[in-house]
Every structure is written in C-alpha cells, then in structure tokens.
Amino acid sequence: MMSVLRAPWAVVHSPGYTLDMSGQESLHPFDVHKYRKIADLLHADGLLDGGTIIEPDPLTEPEAASVHTSDYMRLWTDPETMAEIFEVDYLRNVSPDTIRTRYLPPYFAMAGGTVRAAREALQCGTAFNIGGGFHHAHADHGSGFCFVADVAVAIRLLMREKLIQRAAIVDCDVHQGDGNATIFAGDPAVFTLSFHQEDIFPFEKATSTRDVPFPAGTGDEIYMALLREHVPDVLDAHRPDIVFYVAGSDVHADDPLAAAELTAAGIVQRDAYVWRHARKRGIPFVMVLAGGYFPRCPEVHAASIGNVINLAKKQGLNGR
Numbered sequence: 001m002m003s004v005l006r007a008p009w010a011v012v013h014s015p016g017y018t019l020d021m022s023g024q025e026s027l028h029p030f031d032v033h034k035y036r037k038i039a040d041l042l043h044a045d046g047l048l049d050g051g052t053i054i055e056p057d058p059l060t061e062p063e064a065a066s067v068h069t070s071d072y073m074r075l076w077t078d079p080e081t082m083a084e085i086f087e088v089d090y091l092r093n094v095s096p097d098t099i100r101t102r103y104l105p106p107y108f109a110m111a112g113g114t115v116r117a118a119r120e121a122l123q124c125g126t127a128f129n130i131g132g133g134f135h136h137a138h139a140d141h142g143s144g145f146c147f148v149a150d151v152a153v154a155i156r157l158l159m160r161e162k163l164i165q166r167a168a169i170v171d172c173d174v175h176q177g178d179g180n181a182t183i184f185a186g187d188p189a190v191f192t193l194s195f196h197q198e199d200i201f202p203f204e205k206a207t208s209t210r211d212v213p214f215p216a217g218t219g220d221e222i223y224m225a226l227l228r229e230h231v232p233d234v235l236d237a238h239r240p241d242i243v244f245y246v247a248g249s250d251v252h253a254d255d256p257l258a259a260a261e262l263t264a265a266g267i268v269q270r271d272a273y274v275w276r277h278a279r280k281r282g283i284p285f286v287m288v289l290a291g292g293y294f295p296r297c298p299e300v301h302a303a304s305i306g307n308v309i310n311l312a313k314k315q316g317l318n319g320r
C-alpha cells in the first residue's frame with residue numbers, strides 16, 4: 001500500500017496570534033506583529049518549500065488548569081493584574097470584558113500552538129510554534145509579559161495522555177525561565193535547563209534543575225562553549241522523550257532589554273546546535289520563540305528557522 005510521506009518538520013502559527021493594541025503599540029517594547037512578520041518571511045523566502053502552516057486550536061481553560069491555580073486564573077480578566085504582568089499602565093483602564101475578548105485570545109492561540117507543535121514534533125521530529133515561550137508564568141502568578149505557561153501546559157497534557165514520560169526544557173532566552181523552573185521544581189521527570197544573563201530580570205532567580213548564568217557582554221564564542229558544556233550532558237543524563245527549546249532572540253547584541261552580545265549568525269548557530277543534539281539522539285524537538293525586542297528580530301528568527309528546516313529535510317523523518 002502506498003503511504004504518504006510527511007515532511008520531517010511542521011510549522012504552527014495563526015493570524016490569531018497578533019494582538020490588537022488599538023494604536024497603543026508604542027507604549028511597549030514588544031512588537032505585536034513580530035510573529036506574523038516571521039511567518040510572512042518564511043513564506044516569502046520560500047523556506048517552507050510549499051509546506052503549509054498549521055493553524056492550532058486555542059488553549060482551553062481546563063487545559064490551562066493542568067498547571068495554573070483556579071485563584072490565579074480568575075485574575076486573568078483583572079485589569080490591575082494584567083497591567084502588572086504586561087507592564088503597561090493603560091490596561092488598568094480597560095474593562096475586564098475587553099481584556100477577555102481582545103487581550104487574552106492571542107495568548108490562548110499561541111499557547112494552543114505550543115501544544116499543537118509538541119504533538120506534531122512527536123509525529124515528525126521537528127516542530128516550530130511561531131509564537132509562545134511564556135517562561136515567566138508561574139502556576140499561581142504571572143510576570144514579564146507572561147501569564148499562561150504554554151510549555152508547562154503542553155508537557156502536563158502530553159504526560160497525562162501518556163504520550164511522554166520525561167521532558168526537558170532547554171531555555172536559551174536571555175532571561176531566566178523562572179516560571180517553568182518553579183512549576184517543575186521537585187518533578188524529576190522534567191529537566192529545566194536555563195542559560196541566562198545573570199544581572200537582569202527576573203531579579204530574584206528561581207532554581208532550575210540546572211542554571212547556567214553568564215555576565216553581560218557574553219558573545220557567540222563563550223555562549224557556544226556553554227552550550228557544548230551543558231546541552232549534550234543534560235540530554236544524555238536525563239534522556240527526555242521530547243525537548244522544548246525556548247529560542248528567545250533577546251541574546252542579540254542589539255536587544256534593548258538585555259546586554260548579551262550574540263550576533264545573528266551566532267543565534268542561527270545556537271538554534272541549529274540544540275536542534276542537532278536533540279535529533280541525533282532521536283528526541284522530538286519543539287521550538288517556541290519567547291523574547292526578542294530588537295528591530296531585526298523577525299529576520300533573525302526566520303533565517304534560523306529556515307536553516308533548521310533545511311537541516312531537518314536533509315536528515316529525513318527518522319532522525320540520526
């Protein structure tokens with residue numbers, strides 16, 4: 001019987017990821033069009049090679065409750081709480097109903113995208129959510145633009161369905177993945193590995209399974225040496241059934257929220273390195289985007305994702 005061979009990669013994104021800021025965009029360093037720009041660039045540059053972008057279902061509240069407390073979830077429509085999490089004062093003057101109908105849906109869409117990308121990765125080996133990576137969301141509170149812990153929810157759902165037993169989060173966003181660290185503290189099935197600049201937000205660090213802090217000014221060479229020291233070791237020791245890779249590009253030298261000094265080529269090399277070490281061990285790999293606030297950020301992500309797609313194509317479906 002003929003079987004249809006699927007591509008060894010999947011890209012997940014939806015127009016619903018884009019937040020309607022109603023002209024308030026300039027109040028925030030976050031470019032709300034970043035994810036759409038990346039998806040557009042992937043199409044325009046032919047990097048998807050005729051492949052399609054999968055549109056995910058939004059995360060549901062019962063799914064979010066696999067990680068978050070009900071007391072905290074009730075605050076998701078509270079203007080004061082959301083203004084603090086997103087660090088934008090004008091949200092204090094927005095009605096709970098407007099928050100529910102306008103501000104929450106893009107984040108539920110992106111979190112649903114992380115769950116979908118994880119499911120795709122289990123099938124084809126390599127999947128990207130062009131969004132997500134809200135690693136500062138804790139079980140009972142949010143911070144740093146993050147209220148729903150998309151990666152943690154995906155892990156809990158896959159575990160509940162017995163699709164995976166063990167997971168690793170490799171977090172290369174320039175900020176510590178403190179939310180995922182506290183959610184999985186004391187859970188030996190989930191290894192949290194965070195590479196981050198030591199002297200920036202979050203100022204009170206959580207304890208990841210392994211933290212790799214580095215000083216301001218860290219560039220490509222030292223950063224790659226840290227990856228080589230820790231990534232293969234963690235994957236060999238923990239033997240996860242899936243790797244969630246938090247691929248923040250705010251390690252770039254031009255990023256206004258941090259002081260690492262990676263180049264665009266360094267970020268492409270970093271992403272390919274983590275991908276290669278997961279896939280050569282046959283471990284499904286899911287990339288989520290997390291932070292990145294410099295003007296060329298969409299171009300850098302698109303170039304890197306395109307590079308990993310090409311590597312995945314060469315490798316084929318079965319890995320190694």
Ligand SMILES: [Zn+2]
Nearest residue numbers: 173175250291
């Ligand atoms: Zn960040």
